[in-house]
Amino acid sequence: MRIGRALLLTAVTLASALTLSACGDGGGKPNGSSGGNYVTGAGGISTVAKDARTDAPKLDGETVDGKTLDTTALKGKVVVLNVWGSWCPPCRAEAPNFAKVSKELADAGKDVQFVGINTRDTSKQNATSFEENFGITYPSLYDPDGKLLLRFPAGTLNPQAIPSTIVLDKQGRIAARTLVAINEQQLRSMIDPVLAEQ
Numbered sequence: 001m002r003i004g005r006a007l008l009l010t011a012v013t014l015a016s017a018l019t020l021s022a023c024g025d026g027g028g029k030p031n032g033s034s035g036g037n038y039v040t041g042a043g044g045i046s047t048v049a050k051d052a053r054t055d056a057p058k059l060d061g062e063t064v065d066g067k068t069l070d071t072t073a074l075k076g077k078v079v080v081l082n083v084w085g086s087w088c089p090p091c092r093a094e095a096p097n098f099a100k101v102s103k104e105l106a107d108a109g110k111d112v113q114f115v116g117i118n119t120r121d122t123s124k125q126n127a128t129s130f131e132e133n134f135g136i137t138y139p140s141l142y143d144p145d146g147k148l149l150l151r152f153p154a155g156t157l158n159p160q161a162i163p164s165t166i167v168l169d170k171q172g173r174i175a176a177r178t179l180v181a182i183n184e185q186q187l188r189s190m191i192d193p194v195l196a197e198q
């Protein structure tokens with residue numbers, strides 16, 4: 001009985017912490033990871049020097065549309081990970097920017113793959129409606145329990161809020177992160193330098 005109460009208390013504490021940080025307006029500076037090998041700019045975008053990056057975890061599973069996806073198969077491309085929920089107002093605010101930039105980069109033949117991580121949506125129907133409403137054409141992993149987000153190692157630029165955006169370089173390493181909703185210009189400022197790397 002004591003173990004059950006301890007687990008329940010731990011779960012409630014974790015849920016409260018996520019609720020406090022989730023779907024915020026990004027008014028404060030994001031908390032950094034303990035590794036400290038990154039720089040956070042004035043816009044809340046953290047970047048890591050090419051020689052100090054760590055590998056992103058394998059993110060795999062079922063997508064919102066019922067297919068399967070494994071991000072490790074995307075090495076050789078810049079990968080833009082966007083953590084979102086259909087219930088999240090800042091996610092809705094930034095979604096048109098992601099739809100536009102992903103389409104423009106695809107039409108230009110750039111080596112960039114966008115991948116959403118839909119979290120804390122209890123229904124794929126809500127997630128599908130979100131994607132249809134905002135013209136999101138790239139795949140999104142369905143992660144209702146947030147288990148994929150827990151795969152990011154401590155000390156890395158991991159997704160600590162909803163929304164979060166992480167850019168992986170062509171080697172599958174974490175190059176940039178933001179923990180707030182972003183506009184088109186901010187999104188491009190995260191992608192373009194990584195895309196230009198040799």
